[in-house]
Amino acid sequence: MTSFVGSKSLIDFDQKSLAVAAASIAFNPIFWNVVARQEYHNKILTKLAGGNSRLACYGLAVAIFSLGIFRDFLYEQALRTQPSHPLLETGLTKVIAGGLFACGNVLVLSSMWALGVTGTYLGDYFGILMDSMVTGFPFNVTSAPMYYGSTMSFLGTALWFGKPAGILLTAEVLAVYLIALRFEDPFTASIYAKREKEQKKGEKKAL
Numbered sequence: 001m002t003s004f005v006g007s008k009s010l011i012d013f014d015q016k017s018l019a020v021a022a023a024s025i026a027f028n029p030i031f032w033n034v035v036a037r038q039e040y041h042n043k044i045l046t047k048l049a050g051g052n053s054r055l056a057c058y059g060l061a062v063a064i065f066s067l068g069i070f071r072d073f074l075y076e077q078a079l080r081t082q083p084s085h086p087l088l089e090t091g092l093t094k095v096i097a098g099g100l101f102a103c104g105n106v107l108v109l110s111s112m113w114a115l116g117v118t119g120t121y122l123g124d125y126f127g128i129l130m131d132s133m134v135t136g137f138p139f140n141v142t143s144a145p146m147y148y149g150s151t152m153s154f155l156g157t158a159l160w161f162g163k164p165a166g167i168l169l170t171a172e173v174l175a176v177y178l179i180a181l182r183f184e185d186p187f188t189a190s191i192y193a194k195r196e197k198e199q200k201k202g203e204k205k206a207l
Helices: 016-042 044-048 053-080 091-120 145-161 164-206
Strands: 003-005 008-011
Touching (some): 016 044, 016 053, 145 164
Antiparallel strands (some): 003 008
16 A cells, blocks of 8 residues: 555555456557558458458447446446545535536447447547537537446546546546547548548549
């Protein structure tokens, strides 16, 4: 136990479940970014799916979704082995936790509804591009509703259980998502810029 306030430990770093949850949180965005970029450059998943890029995208979607469920399970298990703090066990904290969890899930679910399966699960890396950028809710609230909504849900869960360790893991969630966005946003923008360039070339040839 390495972090203290007075004589009480806030976070029990000796619990292996904490390290396992932290590793899972870091692994997920690394996994989908590496796999998706390999798909974009080498079409590995599409080849495995017999040349069907949409089927390959659905396969990656199942993998990402399943890993997310497993990560959430490991997170909750880690919290259960961690000490609680009295300041996080008040009625007000429960209300804040419930609000964060509800709002976070609204952002995540509405984002998935607006983007669809392929839009949510990196379909653009498979050549499945959307006709135009989604600008309505929740993208008029934040440009990355899936990531920020997920972070809010993690924080809400941490507060609900009154676990300082959960707040630490939530900070990791936010950090890995922000790092992922630094790689994903420019790459996705380049994919659509390439399509626009090709479309303009096609229009000129048609003339």
